[in-house]
Amino acid sequence: MDRLLSFAFQLSLFLILAFIALPILVVLAASVSPTTTITFNPSEWTFQWFTALTASRWLDPFLLSIKLAAIVTALSGLLGFLAAYAVAYQKCPGHETIMAFLVSPLAVPQIVKGVAIVLFLSSSGFYSLLGTPGLVMAHIILTLPFVLRMIAGAMYNFDKRLDQAGRILGATAAQRIRFILLPIIKPGLFSGMTFAFILSFNNIPLSVFLVRPGETTLPITVINHMEYSLDPVLAAVNVASLAFILTAILVFEKIGGFSTQIHGGSK
Amino acid sequence: MKTSRQCALAVGFIAAWAPDAISKNLIVNSYGGPYEEIIRERIIEPFEKKFGVNVTYDAVGSASQDYAKTKATGGRPGFDVVVMTASQSLDGCREGLLQPLTAAAVPNISSLNPQLRAIAGECGAVHELQYLSLVWRKDKLPEGLSSWSDLLDERLSGKVMLPTFQNVMAAYLISVMSVTNGGDLLDEVDPGFEAVAALAKGSLGFEQSSAVMENYIKDGRAWAMPFWNGRAQLLMESGLPVDYVRPKEGTVPLIATLNVPIGSENKEAALEFVNFWLEKTSQEAWVTGYKVGSARPDIDVPDEVRARQITTETDLNALLLPDLSALSQRLPQWGARWEREVVTQAR
Amino acid sequence: MTSTDTLSITPQPTRLPIRFGQFLPLAPPSIMLIFIFAIPMGMMIALSFRGADGALLTLDNYQRFFSDDLMLAGLWRTALMSGLVAICVTVMAYPVAYYLARSTSRWRTVVFALAIAPELAGVVLRTYGWLVILEDHGAINSILIWSGMISEPLPLSKNLLGVVIGLTHVVLPFGILSLLTSIQGIDPNLERAAQILGASRLSIIRRIILPLSVPGIVSSLLIAFTMSASAYATPALLGGAGFKVLATMVYEQVLFYIDWPLAAVMAVLLLILMLTMTLAGTRAEARLQRKLHV
Numbered sequence: 001m002d003r004l005l006s007f008a009f010q011l012s013l014f015l016i017l018a019f020i021a022l023p024i025l026v027v028l029a030a031s032v033s034p035t036t037t038i039t040f041n042p043s044e045w046t047f048q049w050f051t052a053l054t055a056s057r058w059l060d061p062f063l064l065s066i067k068l069a070a071i072v073t074a075l076s077g078l079l080g081f082l083a084a085y086a087v088a089y090q091k092c093p094g095h096e097t098i099m100a101f102l103v104s105p106l107a108v109p110q111i112v113k114g115v116a117i118v119l120f121l122s123s124s125g126f127y128s129l130l131g132t133p134g135l136v137m138a139h140i141i142l143t144l145p146f147v148l149r150m151i152a153g154a155m156y157n158f159d160k161r162l163d164q165a166g167r168i169l170g171a172t173a174a175q176r177i178r179f180i181l182l183p184i185i186k187p188g189l190f191s192g193m194t195f196a197f198i199l200s201f202n203n204i205p206l207s208v209f210l211v212r213p214g215e216t217t218l219p220i221t222v223i224n225h226m227e228y229s230l231d232p233v234l235a236a237v238n239v240a241s242l243a244f245i246l247t248a249i250l251v252f253e254k255i256g257g258f259s260t261q262i263h264g265g266s267k
Numbered sequence: 268m269k270t271s272r273q274c275a276l277a278v279g280f281i282a283a284w285a286p287d288a289i290s291k292n293l294i295v296n297s298y299g300g301p302y303e304e305i306i307r308e309r310i311i312e313p314f315e316k317k318f319g320v321n322v323t324y325d326a327v328g329s330a331s332q333d334y335a336k337t338k339a340t341g342g343r344p345g346f347d348v349v350v351m352t353a354s355q356s357l358d359g360c361r362e363g364l365l366q367p368l369t370a371a372a373v374p375n376i377s378s379l380n381p382q383l384r385a386i387a388g389e390c391g392a393v394h395e396l397q398y399l400s401l402v403w404r405k406d407k408l409p410e411g412l413s414s415w416s417d418l419l420d421e422r423l424s425g426k427v428m429l430p431t432f433q434n435v436m437a438a439y440l441i442s443v444m445s446v447t448n449g450g451d452l453l454d455e456v457d458p459g460f461e462a463v464a465a466l467a468k469g470s471l472g473f474e475q476s477s478a479v480m481e482n483y484i485k486d487g488r489a490w491a492m493p494f495w496n497g498r499a500q501l502l503m504e505s506g507l508p509v510d511y512v513r514p515k516e517g518t519v520p521l522i523a524t525l526n527v528p529i530g531s532e533n534k535e536a537a538l539e540f541v542n543f544w545l546e547k548t549s550q551e552a553w554v555t556g557y558k559v560g561s562a563r564p565d566i567d568v569p570d571e572v573r574a575r576q577i578t579t580e581t582d583l584n585a586l587l588l589p590d591l592s593a594l595s596q597r598l599p600q601w602g603a604r605w606e607r608e609v610v611t612q613a614r
Numbered sequence: 615m616t617s618t619d620t621l622s623i624t625p626q627p628t629r630l631p632i633r634f635g636q637f638l639p640l641a642p643p644s645i646m647l648i649f650i651f652a653i654p655m656g657m658m659i660a661l662s663f664r665g666a667d668g669a670l671l672t673l674d675n676y677q678r679f680f681s682d683d684l685m686l687a688g689l690w691r692t693a694l695m696s697g698l699v700a701i702c703v704t705v706m707a708y709p710v711a712y713y714l715a716r717s718t719s720r721w722r723t724v725v726f727a728l729a730i731a732p733e734l735a736g737v738v739l740r741t742y743g744w745l746v747i748l749e750d751h752g753a754i755n756s757i758l759i760w761s762g763m764i765s766e767p768l769p770l771s772k773n774l775l776g777v778v779i780g781l782t783h784v785v786l787p788f789g790i791l792s793l794l795t796s797i798q799g800i801d802p803n804l805e806r807a808a809q810i811l812g813a814s815r816l817s818i819i820r821r822i823i824l825p826l827s828v829p830g831i832v833s834s835l836l837i838a839f840t841m842s843a844s845a846y847a848t849p850a851l852l853g854g855a856g857f858k859v860l861a862t863m864v865y866e867q868v869l870f871y872i873d874w875p876l877a878a879v880m881a882v883l884l885l886i887l888m889l890t891m892t893l894a895g896t897r898a899e900a901r902l903q904r905k906l907h908v
Binding site for chain 2: 868
Binding site for chain 2: 127128130213216
């Protein structure tokens with residue numbers, strides 16, 4: 001009985017993992033297949049679809065998405081740090097209420113936030129903010145709560161005696177932040193920022209309302225193109241952007257060294 | 268120390284990217300998909316060469332989405348020239364979202380057929396005419412089709428592709444089906460809805476973009492469908508066994524217009540671009556390239572093009588012309604009826 | 615000066631002299647949040663009560679929504695779709711989460727990467743993949759037709775089935791993560807003790823693991839429901855013309871019909887739907903917890 005159960009368990013595990021991997025494998029195969037029909041025969045594989053990516057119709061949105069994600073990551077890291085410093089580190093009066101307010105956008109669906117922002121910009125006359133500025137602001141509203149939570153988590157665990165020690169040894173407030181606080185919360189800060197980068201780079205529900213001509217992000221360009229055709233160039237675009245995301249994570253990991261934290265979290 | 272260097276790096280990145288250079292590009296919003304190339308080759312590249320202006324091509328969104336964007340931004344949608352239909356030109360003009368096009372600013376507008384100019388209103392420059400045609404696969408239906416009612420033929424059950432209501436083709440189909448079945452274009456449309464509902468029952472389904480509908484004809488899943496004749500002509504010339512006709516009950520034209528949003532940042536170049544597209548030579552290039560009709564009666568095009576397109580006074584008079592602003596007011600109501608009476612009938 | 619002197623000068627070193635200064639770092643994020651989130655949300659809610667005649671407080675727009683069977687069908691479809699996805703996700707996430715929580719094998723890292731990595735790929739890639747697989751001309755139908763098992767393509771996309779498959783895939787990693795945290799919190803010694811006392815594997819799962827992981831199950835259901843209810847791309851691309859949910863309807867009202875008050879109503883209803891589910895979920899969880907502890 002137990003053996004049967006264990007077999008059923010392993011089978012279901014395998015099937016579920018296959019389900020997870022399936023569409024990604026299909027896209028990988030499609031991106032190297034010579035025709036619109038997918039081939040799994042490696043001798044026929046080609047990289048011709050990837051050469052189409054250098055055209056400005058794909059390159060421009062790609063660059064915009066990178067730029068957007070970079071700005072959003074930096075700003076939400078900065079804003080998240082400031083907020084966490086006041087709320088989690090200094091525990092200012094009413095810090096619990098303020099924290100609840102700062103993470104409240106999490107409770108609102110993205111598409112609702114998107115509508116609210118576009119209606120606000122339209123009906124109050126800030127049309128000129130549509131496009132990159134609007135996208136940056138909307139994405140920050142999305143990423144800030146995540147970044148804030150991760151930094152705050154690191155700060156709650158921070159041993160205040162370290163700060164006292166620094167103070168006793170005559171370090172100024174700025175020095176203590178830079179040499180004591182920042183190095184310790186760095187993994188939290190960087191995992192939050194990595195998360196912000198991925199969220200912004202892949203975002204659809206907010207961007208769909210806020211892009212503007214000549215300033216369209218990569219995921220929106222792809223879904224627009226999907227309404228016309230399902231050609232293999234799309235697969236190549238998707239594979240390229242996945243490769244980019246993975247590279248970005250590696251780079252963040254290299255700087256931030258947060259993998260120990262994630263690993264610790266999963267144990 | 269390391270951290271501060273990283274901070275400086277991050278700030279440097281923002282500083283380098285944040286102040287977006289104000290673009291001196293002319294942004295033109297038009298059809299996406301495979302048709303982009305024809306526009307680039309026939310209109311945009313010659314224009315860029317002649318005026319030394321850099322054109323950015325924006326293929327995002329259907330005409331109605333472009334209009335919604337124009338409205339949501341109070342006439343500052345980010346594009347300088349936008350291809351829409353005459354009915355959106357009328358609405359946009361009435362709401363003050365589009366730049367009125369005077370003969371002084373766009374001299375070529377005086378060469379257009381006055382009747383069509385009147386239909387499109389002050390803000391829309393009619394740069395092409397298509398009509399709703401009936402397309403079929405010659406290999407499946409060798410004897411061809413001649414009437415809108417042929418779509419309901421039993422042989423075509425499960426072989427017809429339909430547009431979604433977001434494609435203006437749907438509203439036009441209601442109009443012509445209504446006329447075919449004893450109703451009229453705008454008010455007496457129950458027969459039209461009934462016929463299209465019956466059509467939906469035996470249809471393959473609905474697709475929003477014309478480019479996707481086209482795939483169904485290409486691979487033979489669809490044997491017949493309503494389709495814009497310009498695109499139908501291109502399909503025919505690509506070597507597919509496809510033909511199309513202006514059905515005997517008549518048809519409705521798709522009057523496509525060039526528009527300049529009131530808040531365009533490059534208005535001068537935008538008007539120049541509109542004027543350029545209406546030049547006799549550009550119109551000839553466009554009509555022969557994209558296989559459409561023209562509102563300029565004085566263009567010289569081959570006879571075989573003329574035979575299939577709307578280019579003359581007589582062609583124009585044979586068309587069914589709904590009152591476009593009345594039609595656009597009925598769209599929300601028709602849209603609801605479409606979802607309720609038509610979409611629910613499909614498999 | 616010795617260190618003890620310094621300490622006596624500032625007896626409470628963690629308190630800043632000017633209390634106002636504590637709030638200073640909060641200014642940039644709060645201002646940002648107020649202008650880009652709080653005010654737009656307030657305006658949107660106000661807009662949903664605005665009448666066509668300019669009246670500031672009317673239920674006309676809500677009445678328009680609730681008197682239209684198509685829109686109600688969209689609301690119902692949203693709830694149905696999200697509910698189905700929530701169940702599929704939780705059922706599928708459970709074995710994976712359990713394995714990740716208990717396994718010590720070296721495959722664990724591989725499984726963890728496989729389970730979470732798709733999240734990095736973004737919704738578009740995965741939806742595209744599913745379209746290629748499920749389409750009428752897609753992989754599954756081609757294989758089935760080629761092998762002669764069917765003659766007409768099965769309707770796998772452009773319907774509820776396609777959307778549920780696509781969304782389950784999108785949301786699954788989140789379900790796994792929320793169950794994982796919960797199962798990790800269960801003391802493995804409980805299982806060992808039960809085993810020693812002769813309980814079968816099945817009854818250990820039924821009597822110990824499942825009841826103790828209720829909070830994880832509830833949070834997985836909730837996160838899957840809310841993420842599905844607000845998903846836009848997957849229902850838009852995999853659902854086809856007849857498949858309208860609140861998210862795609864909102865988009866259509868904003869960018870096709872240009873009916874902003876109606877769009878606002880739909881957005882508010884989506885928000886209410888999610889808040890109700892969250893509330894109901896936490897209530898149910900609390901009740902179950904009480905039952906278990908008694």
